[in-house]
Amino acid sequence: MDPLPPFATHRVENQPPPFAPRDLWSDDAVLRDAVDRQGGAGFAAQLAGYGVLAGGEIYALSFDAHRDKPRLRNYDAYGHRIDLVEFHPNYHAIMRAAIEHGVAGLSWHDPRPGSHVARAALSYLHHQVEPGTSCPLTMTHASVPVLRHAPALGEWMRKAAAPHYDGRDVAGADKAGLTLGMGMTEKQGGSDVRANQTVATAIGNDEYELVGHKWFFSAPMSDGFLVLGQAAGGLTCFLMPRWHPHGGKNALRLMRLKDKLGDWSNASSEVEFQGAWAQRIGEEGRGVATIIEMVMLTRLDCMLGSAAEMRMALAQALHHARHRRSFGKPLIDHALMRNVLADLAIESEAATELAIRVAGAIDRAPVDPREAAFARIATAIGKFWICKRAAAFVNEAQECLGGAGYVEESILPRLYRQAPLNSIWEGSGNIQCLDVLRALSREPEAGQALLAELERARGRHPALDARIDEIAAALRAGALPQESQMRLWVERLALALQAALLLLAGRPGADGFCRSRLDGAHGLGFGTLPGDLDLEEILQGALPT
Incomplete structure (x- = not known):
């Protein structure tokens, strides 16, 4: 045993070595066998690669992404309303790695048999080390089959499935890949979404203006959101983009970010819709x-x-x-x-x-x-x-x-x-x-x-x-x-x-x-x-x- 240096008070011993980096795929025989049995073996190479990335680089990046919580900036230095959510740079690095490796879109951009199993395994590997980003990744993945109900939103569907991440606050038309959030819960309703009070007024061509609020609005930095509102025919589903399709920010206002128990790297918010533009998805009254x-x-x-x-x-x-x-x-x-x-x-x-x-x-x-x-x-x-x-x-x-x-x-x-x-x-x-x-x-x-x-x-x-x-x-x-x-x-x-x-x-x-x-x-x-x-x-x- 090496002698203690001068003035040292004790030796550091009986401590485990660092946990990471680890290969989360090779380590997990249960996951590998389950993926194989459920038909995802054809994606094993991709899963193996992400197991190394998640257990190494993403694990390291995750600590700052969580420690430095998102911050809401409603206005810029000149008084313009911007409603911008700022994140630690590691958050964007993690999102980029996840989306490029298929955590959000593999099921859709590589739809071979077993793709949903492989995408599930990617999500499982990712969530182990950075659960906060799993929220926008999950909603982006899950939005694609809903967007299929509106042929006019084909470009949104394609870009949501694409293995590209762009965290800039710019219009979706200027991006190769898009992320989706969701807003269903209102103050008075909770799980009872049929009690929603947000009013959707038709303005033609399946376009609407929404006035109301959402009490929990997930991932408010996303490019677009699936929301529920009360149209003339009843509760209806809409796509509401952050940017108005005819230019400028859409009329949704971020009121505050939720101060949550956990999920620190992800932002959740309260919002108000002040005549926000939205595109109807599906029939009026068939929102749920x-x-x-x-x-x-x-x-x-x-x-x-x-x-x-x-x-x-x-x-x-x-x-x-x-x-x-x-x-x-x-x-x-x-x-x-x-x-x-x-x-x-x-x-x-x-x-x-x-x-x-x-x-x-x-x-x-x-x-x-x-x-x-x-x-x-x-x-x-x-x-x-x-x-x-x-x-x-x-x-x-x-x-x-x-x-x-x-x-x-x-x-x-x-x-x-x-x-x-x-x-x-x-x-x-x-x-x-x-x-x-x-x-x-x-x-x-x-x-x-x-x-x-x-x-x-x-x-x-x-x-x-x-x-x-x-x-x-x-x-x-x-x-x-x-x-x-x-x-x-x-x-x-x-x-x-x-x-x-x-x-x-x-x-x-x-x-x-x-x-x-x-x-x-x-x-x-x-x-x-x-x-x-x-x-x-x-x-x-x-x-x-």
């Missing part, structure tokens, strides 16, 4: 039906985001536990710590498997009605459960690092602030559960597709077989629970789906998941797995040493 395809895709990304946060938190905890020693041995060699880490590992695997399975169903939905029906119900189930689990999961991972997990340099505090967002955004837990009830009540094919997916794993574990019997009996008898019991019901559906997918994938933690989550051999907290499980195999599969 028009925009619902966007909501389905953004809910998938909520799932992916929460699964990604779990994955990064797990990787950080495993890395720390392998290198940090206590009481004479590495943390990971302590029996109780091994139980906690293995429990986190199988929870993370289950979240990833379900999210990528839904992405596969969305990929095949246009040509396979059963997959479309499965995507319809599994999106709501997964959005409820995976997003609900993320906050407790990240907190448990923080505890594995002790005080270091409460310090910003570890990235865990960022993940912890971020974790509650996906359970709130795009419809809270109650909305998802009501959506499951609605699907099971009104769309028999949704329940049939769900049951068919579970039946694929019948005979692989007695605890799952028992759960399948229970679900099948209820569905066939039409014995759906009362509304007040839907959270419990959806939780049980989610756990059954996750167990089936883990068993079908042959994951080493599948038995432990079934025994702990389905068969009652588990407490209310992480680290309460049965004592006779082979935890070593689970831990070795979670993150390469």
Whole structure:
């Protein structure tokens, strides 16, 4: 051991090496296998490249992008209204890297079979290291199928799908690529968008002027926004650009940026429309039906985001536990710590498997009605459960690092602030559960597709077989629970789906998941797995040493 230099008070030892740079794709056997099974293997080279970029350069850039929050400048130095949101330069560098590598548009500009799976995996890799930019990336991706409803917006659709980023505050016509935001929520309505009061007045050629407000207006620096307003025929969907198509800024005013718990690198705002120009998308009165395809895709990304946060938190905890020693041995060699880490590992695997399975169903939905029906119900189930689990999961991972997990340099505090967002955004837990009830009540094919997916794993574990019997009996008898019991019901559906997918994938933690989550051999907290499980195999599969 080297001698201490003069006046040094102590040696720095028993500290883990830096986590990054890491290859997030090569490290993640669960993700790679899931992408392969769901048809995305043809994009493996692109995913491998982004895994290196995300775990290296983007990881490094992300700290300043989060630390230096966006700022709103309503006026320039001369008094002109500009409504400009300023970001740290790293934010734009991250957005550029993500869009150029297909995080927002791969599904559309390279629409081969498996492209939705690959785009989902790119989003999963990206969200692990920079979740704030995932908001505009997700909305840009999800806007494309909505824009298809308006042939006049073909140029917007093409540029939203393009692998080009341009962060300048200039008209969309002067850009090769565009980003899209969204504005649905108003003060009086929340999730009840039919209570929206924004008034849309037709001025000819499917063009309208909007007067009103939005209480949550996501990514206000975007080039355009999908918004809902009340036209003569009822609630209607519109595209509202930042710049008026005939020149100058459009009449939407940024009132303030939201002071949020997390999601710091991304701006969210309150806005007012003072006769803002907008183009109608779809028919008057069909606003919800028009925009619902966007909501389905953004809910998938909520799932992916929460699964990604779990994955990064797990990787950080495993890395720390392998290198940090206590009481004479590495943390990971302590029996109780091994139980906690293995429990986190199988929870993370289950979240990833379900999210990528839904992405596969969305990929095949246009040509396979059963997959479309499965995507319809599994999106709501997964959005409820995976997003609900993320906050407790990240907190448990923080505890594995002790005080270091409460310090910003570890990235865990960022993940912890971020974790509650996906359970709130795009419809809270109650909305998802009501959506499951609605699907099971009104769309028999949704329940049939769900049951068919579970039946694929019948005979692989007695605890799952028992759960399948229970679900099948209820569905066939039409014995759906009362509304007040839907959270419990959806939780049980989610756990059954996750167990089936883990068993079908042959994951080493599948038995432990079934025994702990389905068969009652588990407490209310992480680290309460049965004592006779082979935890070593689970831990070795979670993150390469």
